[in-house]
Amino acid sequence: MSEPRNNPRIAVIGGTGMNQWPGLEIDQRIQATTPYGPPSAPLLFGRVYGVRACFLARHGEGHKIPPHRINYRANLWALREAGITDIIAIAAVGGITHWYPPAAVGVPDDAIDYTSGREHTYSDGGDGWELHHVEMNEPYSARLRKHLIDAARTSNLDVAERGVMGVTQGPRLETPAEIRRLQHEGCDMVGMTSFPEAPLARELGLDYACLAVSVNWGAGIGEGGIHAEIEKSVEQGMSKVRMILSRALPAIVGVRA
Numbered sequence: 588m589s590e591p592r593n594n595p596r597i598a599v600i601g602g603t604g605m606n607q608w609p610g611l612e613i614d615q616r617i618q619a620t621t622p623y624g625p626p627s628a629p630l631l632f633g634r635v636y637g638v639r640a641c642f643l644a645r646h647g648e649g650h651k652i653p654p655h656r657i658n659y660r661a662n663l664w665a666l667r668e669a670g671i672t673d674i675i676a677i678a679a680v681g682g683i684t685h686w687y688p689p690a691a692v693g694v695p696d697d698a699i700d701y702t703s704g705r706e707h708t709y710s711d712g713g714d715g716w717e718l719h720h721v722e723m724n725e726p727y728s729a730r731l732r733k734h735l736i737d738a739a740r741t742s743n744l745d746v747a748e749r750g751v752m753g754v755t756q757g758p759r760l761e762t763p764a765e766i767r768r769l770q771h772e773g774c775d776m777v778g779m780t781s782f783p784e785a786p787l788a789r790e791l792g793l794d795y796a797c798l799a800v801s802v803n804w805g806a807g808i809g810e811g812g813i814h815a816e817i818e819k820s821v822e823q824g825m826s827k828v829r830m831i832l833s834r835a836l837p838a839i840v841g842v843r844a
């Protein structure tokens with residue numbers, strides 16, 4: 588799935604800190620239905636940074652759907668049905684290692700799934716689906732990751748070029764001992780949504796990469812309250828996300844700057 592596509596159609600899935608995409612000039616709202624139920628929100632199509640793109644608010648329009656209740660299967664299915672081939676998923680995370688202090692951005696290249704009880708596969712023994720054991724050697728698209736890293740470099744932004752994403756069930760934050768365990772097991776950051784989003788995209792043949800934004804230190808690492816830290820860092824991190832997207836999207840779609 589990492590070969591360049593002829594006509595990539597790109598979607599951004601936004602989460603905490605990016606529940607809307609202010610730059611997107613919306614000209615089409617698709618209220619999709621899928622065999623798995625409705626997606627989190629309407630698919631919003633429009634123009635941004637000189638390209639056509641789609642936006643989906645992962646937590647719903649009012650940011651009300653908690654990570655464990657997101658209908659990931661419906662979200663990815665609806666995007667594919669709308670013709671999307673490439674997905675950039677924005678994920679707010681807690682930083683664990685020094686690569687991911689608050690307001691840092693990074694492009695994870697690996698992940699550990701600590702979630703439970705989520706509808707995490709289309710390969711569920713139902714009609715019309717063969718059993719597929721999708722490869723997760725490279726859980727995030729190398730091609731899209733490179734675009735994100737290049738865009739950050741061209742924007743003179745520091746970017747963590749790799750990192751292991753630990754994905755927890757939420758919606759509560761972790762205990763300090765849980766963060767120490769994640770660190771011990773190799774996680775650089777912790778979020779709540781990258782799984783099952785990434786493997787479901789893989790099952791549907793979509794290219795998917797994550798742009799992670801650290802908005803706090805994981806529990807027990809930083810000083811002071813986590814929510815206060817999030818409030819302080821989220822806008823700084825998201826302004827970096829917008830800069831990166833403004834260069835990455837035209838490059839992915841093949842438009843010269």
Ligand code: HPA
Nearest residue numbers: 679680681777778779805
């Ligand atoms: N833990 C899990 N998910 C998160 C965090 C965190 O500390 N911060 C933002 N998303």
